[in-house]
Amino acid sequence: MSMLSVDRLRKEFGGVQAVVEVSFAIEAGRIHSIIGPNGAGKTTLFNLVNGLYAPSGGRVSFLGCDVTGLRPYELAARGMARTFQNLQVFFNMSALENVMVGCHLKSDTRLLPSMLGWPSIARGDRATRARAVELLHEVGLDAWVDADAAAMPYGALKRLEIARALAAEPKLLLLDEPAAGLNPTETREIDRLIQRVAAAGVTVLLVEHDMRLVMDVSDRIIVLNFGRKLAEGTAQEVRRNPEVIAAYLGTAAAQGAGSRHA
Amino acid sequence: MRLRGLMQARTGGLLALALVIAVLPLALPNNFYYQVAVLVGLNAIVCVGLNLLIGYAGQISLGHAGFFGLGAYASAVLTAKFGWPAPLALVAGATGVALLAFVLARPILRLKGHYLAMATLGMGIIISIVINQEIPLTGGPDGMPVPGFALFGLRLTGDRTWYWIVGGLLLLSVWLSLNLIESPVGRAFRALHGSEVAAETVGIDTARFKVLAFVVSAVFAAVAGSAFAHFAGFVTPVEAQFLRSIEFVTMVVFGGMASVFGAVVGAAVLTALPQILTAFHDYEMIALGVVLIGTMILMPRGMLPSLAALTRRWMR
Amino acid sequence: MSSQFVQFLIAGINAGAIYALIALGFAIIYNASHVINFAQGEFVMLGGMMTVFLLALGMPLPIAVLLAIAATAVAGMVLEKLAIEPARGASVVTLIIITIGASILLRGLVQVAMGRNFHRVPPFTGDDPIPVLGAALLPQNLWVCGVTVLAVLALRWFFTRTMWGKAILATSHNRLAAELVGINVRLVMLVSFGLSGALGALAGVLIAPITLTHANVGIMLGLKGFCAAILGGLGNFPGAVAGGLVLGLAEAMAAGYLSSQYKDAVAFVLILAVLFFLPGGLMGRGSTERV
Numbered sequence: 027m028s029m030l031s032v033d034r035l036r037k038e039f040g041g042v043q044a045v046v047e048v049s050f051a052i053e054a055g056r057i058h059s060i061i062g063p064n065g066a067g068k069t070t071l072f073n074l075v076n077g078l079y080a081p082s083g084g085r086v087s088f089l090g091c092d093v094t095g096l097r098p099y100e101l102a103a104r105g106m107a108r109t110f111q112n113l114q115v116f117f118n119m120s121a122l123e124n125v126m127v128g129c130h131l132k133s134d135t136r137l138l139p140s141m142l143g144w145p146s147i148a149r150g151d152r153a154t155r156a157r158a159v160e161l162l163h164e165v166g167l168d169a170w171v172d173a174d175a176a177a178m179p180y181g182a183l184k185r186l187e188i189a190r191a192l193a194a195e196p197k198l199l200l201l202d203e204p205a206a207g208l209n210p211t212e213t214r215e216i217d218r219l220i221q222r223v224a225a226a227g228v229t230v231l232l233v234e235h236d237m238r239l240v241m242d243v244s245d246r247i248i249v250l251n252f253g254r255k256l257a258e259g260t261a262q263e264v265r266r267n268p269e270v271i272a273a274y275l276g277t278a279a280a281q282g283a284g285s286r287h288a
Numbered sequence: 289m290r291l292r293g294l295m296q297a298r299t300g301g302l303l304a305l306a307l308v309i310a311v312l313p314l315a316l317p318n319n320f321y322y323q324v325a326v327l328v329g330l331n332a333i334v335c336v337g338l339n340l341l342i343g344y345a346g347q348i349s350l351g352h353a354g355f356f357g358l359g360a361y362a363s364a365v366l367t368a369k370f371g372w373p374a375p376l377a378l379v380a381g382a383t384g385v386a387l388l389a390f391v392l393a394r395p396i397l398r399l400k401g402h403y404l405a406m407a408t409l410g411m412g413i414i415i416s417i418v419i420n421q422e423i424p425l426t427g428g429p430d431g432m433p434v435p436g437f438a439l440f441g442l443r444l445t446g447d448r449t450w451y452w453i454v455g456g457l458l459l460l461s462v463w464l465s466l467n468l469i470e471s472p473v474g475r476a477f478r479a480l481h482g483s484e485v486a487a488e489t490v491g492i493d494t495a496r497f498k499v500l501a502f503v504v505s506a507v508f509a510a511v512a513g514s515a516f517a518h519f520a521g522f523v524t525p526v527e528a529q530f531l532r533s534i535e536f537v538t539m540v541v542f543g544g545m546a547s548v549f550g551a552v553v554g555a556a557v558l559t560a561l562p563q564i565l566t567a568f569h570d571y572e573m574i575a576l577g578v579v580l581i582g583t584m585i586l587m588p589r590g591m592l593p594s595l596a597a598l599t600r601r602w603m604r
Numbered sequence: 605m606s607s608q609f610v611q612f613l614i615a616g617i618n619a620g621a622i623y624a625l626i627a628l629g630f631a632i633i634y635n636a637s638h639v640i641n642f643a644q645g646e647f648v649m650l651g652g653m654m655t656v657f658l659l660a661l662g663m664p665l666p667i668a669v670l671l672a673i674a675a676t677a678v679a680g681m682v683l684e685k686l687a688i689e690p691a692r693g694a695s696v697v698t699l700i701i702i703t704i705g706a707s708i709l710l711r712g713l714v715q716v717a718m719g720r721n722f723h724r725v726p727p728f729t730g731d732d733p734i735p736v737l738g739a740a741l742l743p744q745n746l747w748v749c750g751v752t753v754l755a756v757l758a759l760r761w762f763f764t765r766t767m768w769g770k771a772i773l774a775t776s777h778n779r780l781a782a783e784l785v786g787i788n789v790r791l792v793m794l795v796s797f798g799l800s801g802a803l804g805a806l807a808g809v810l811i812a813p814i815t816l817t818h819a820n821v822g823i824m825l826g827l828k829g830f831c832a833a834i835l836g837g838l839g840n841f842p843g844a845v846a847g848g849l850v851l852g853l854a855e856a857m858a859a860g861y862l863s864s865q866y867k868d869a870v871a872f873v874l875i876l877a878v879l880f881f882l883p884g885g886l887m888g889r890g891s892t893e894r895v
């Protein structure tokens with residue numbers, strides 16, 4: 027049984043065909059990457075897989091169940107977590123609280139005990155808080171635990187999103203350009219973090235622009251172009267694929283690093 | 289650490305509020321002022337509840353006077369026309385409002401921004417029109433008298449008695465909502481204010497939590513409405529009017545969104561202010577309008593958060 | 605067609621035209637600034653009340669009407685300058701409260717100046733009913749419809765043919781881009797509020813001879829205009845006109861055939877029903893939020 031499989035998935039926005047008949051399957055316990063030029067449909071694909079968008083056609087199955095049309099919170103409950111290319115941080119909270127919200131699924135959210143301030147609620151909250159501090163440590167944000175998210179720098183927010191996603195103890199983690207906009211040192215740290223996460227048994231699906239990062243860490247790579255799957259294989263195979271070179275590596279080489287921020 | 293600071297702010301705030309309620313009577317020269325204080329308390333209860341919805345969960349409602357009015361009229365009609373005991377009428381009113389809010393919440397809270405404002409506004413106005421038109425039951429625009437509140441054979445009368453009752457109710461509401469805010473439920477509320485997309489992806493059923501905030505705030509309003517009916521001894525549809533809804537929202541925003549004590553401060557200032565301004569007679573509305581505009585321009589986050597930020601800057 | 609039905613139709617189109625004008629006022633300000641101007645109803649009130657005031661000074665009706673409209677336009681611009689512009693960047697709720705404050709202020713000013721009584725504005729051209737298929741059509745009904753049609757056409761011309769109109773549209777689509785191509789966005793805001801003020805006052809002046817006017821007349825009219833604007837999809841001009849007409853007709857028919865007591869509730873029941881099924885209004889385009 028594959029962890030995630032996507033069958034002839036399609037998404038149109040008005041006239042724009044963002045994702046066209048994409049199919050692939052992902053096995054548990056590896057790092058998989060999706061690459062492709064800007065506007066290739068990578069983020070849209072994530073939004074389809076994670077239930078934020080309803081597909082125009084095709085199916086998604088997760089852990090052997092058809093999950094097409096399920097809402098993101100239902101997928102989260104089944105073990106799918108993600109981060110966002112354009113940050114979706116709770117800017118009205120501290121870093122710690124952001125991660126604590128990530129623990130929502132394991133929290134006691136009964137209304138009356140919460141309102142009446144039952145001791146069990148406070149106890150649960152203390153445990154959640156401890157776990158959140160631990161996760162912030164794991165992603166290297168010890169210095170920012172009590173900071174307001176709104177006051178944190180971009181690079182720290184990227185890692186905060188990863189910590190929040192990990193808080194739900196996911197089986198599958200979708201990372202949308204986690205290194206976009208980071209400097210080479212920060213990128214290397216993210217690189218190591220992703221490998222640690224995968225080593226801990228979380229399957230990672232990574233969208234990344236930074237070619238070096240992708241080639242280094244991915245076990246398998248899927249290449250998208252104009253919403254279609256162009257190729258799939260190991261880093262070696264993809265690198266040698268002439269279509270990929272023409273469509274992606276060629277343009278990336280021509281554009282240089284400038285395209286990384288998109 | 290922040291955590292301990294929060295705890296202190298919370299118990300400290302509760303104690304301070306209790307203290308204010310306890311010593312305020314020393315400064316109240318006559319029954320009129322007690323009446324104003326009771327009205328402040330009742331409005332504050334509504335605002336503390338409404339703040340959960342607006343300030344924390346980030347969902348506007350321009351129709352909560354409808355729930356206040358339904359609570360008031362449930363108590364009025366059930367006790368006066370059907371002879372129910374007052375406490376039972378209060379519970380029935382609150383339960384009815386909770387059910388109504390629950391049924392309406394899902395379709396209404398699917399809407400966002402101005403569409404949500406429109407829908408809640410429409411809901412409130414429909415309630416107030418129904419109260420106005422069902423004359424045999426409600427007395428229509430002329431209103432209807434309400435019997436006193438009797439608890440275990442004990443009749444609660446007099447402005448001073450009501451002062452202590454409403455003071456207690458206010459403390460209770462503040463305590464309940466502080467508890468809620470600092471629980472995972474409260475964090476979920478704030479999460480959907482911060483980013484609905486992110487909230488969904490970490491597993492929060494945003495629709496469910498919006499409904500929850502809506503229902504809880506509606507029940508706060510209904511209970512305050514019931515208490516108001518018995519305290520005033522008379523209810524009119526004015527209590528359910530659109531302008532009353534606007535008043536509640538204004539109090540919340542004026543005092544400071546996402547601040548429980550801010551809601552109390554907002555209710556206190558904006559309830560007491562018009563009473564003071566009646567001295568200016570016809571100029572009351574002009575003054576109120578100017579104060580509202582001025583405060584929102586100078587302190588867009590509301591009084592309490594802005595003042596708190598100011599003192600913090602001074603302390604440094 | 606029964607004469608009764610024709611009578612309801614006349615009433616519906618008449619009210620619908622007024623709602624359309626008010627809704628257009630909402631739409632213009634919303635487009636320029638993303639503010640819902642809860643003082644829009646007060647513009648309507650100002651139009652009628654100011655005409656009453658100027659007539660009392662002995663001015664002839666046409667002059668009084670034009671002056672009242674101009675004065676309300678100025679009031680709209682003053683509101684923008686003194687209350688909206690200083691609060692730029694504030695949250696939506698804060699802006700809503702500011703316009704509510706402005707509405708209370710305007711009502712207070714008018715009450716102080718003119719009291720709380722009802723006032724009558726004489727019909728523009730007599731009040732002898734014209735029989736139409738057994739129903740009575742007032743000359744003022746013709747004024748309401750005729751002027752509304754002219755106003756809508758003039759707006760269309762303004763927004764599609766003039767530089768100013770295009771600048772406002774550009775600002776509504778993308779404020780930053782508009783600024784970058786050299787549009788004076790602050791002036792656009794000012795003009796939008798002035799234009800909305802004029803439209804609101806126009807509605808107020810047109811309807812005053814039929815329904816009387818008073819300091820609080822703007823509350824319900826404003827809310828129903830808001831309904832119409834939402835019904836047509838917020839910020840959509842043809843939608844606002846259509847929303848106004850649908851609302852006016854629905855209200856008149858419901859009042860005539862169902863229950864006249866619940867006439868005022870019709871608009872709100874209708875809007876709730878529509879929003880429950882079409883969360884973006886009748887003409888709202890469905891779009892996927894980008895993340």
Ligand SMILES: Nc1ncnc2c1ncn2[C@@H]1O[C@H](COP(=O)(O)OP(=O)(O)O)[C@@H](O)[C@H]1O
Pocket residue numbers: 039042043044062063064065066067068069070071288892893894895
């Ligand atoms: N919510 C949306 N509405 C309309 N068009 C969209 C939306 N999201 C993405 N698109 C379009 O779909 C295409 C793919 O975009 P995206 O998935 O963001 O690409 P990538 O992440 O590979 O850069 C682009 O042409 C983009 O403009």
Ligand SMILES: [Mg+2]
Pocket residue numbers: 068069070111288
């Ligand atoms: Mg992308």
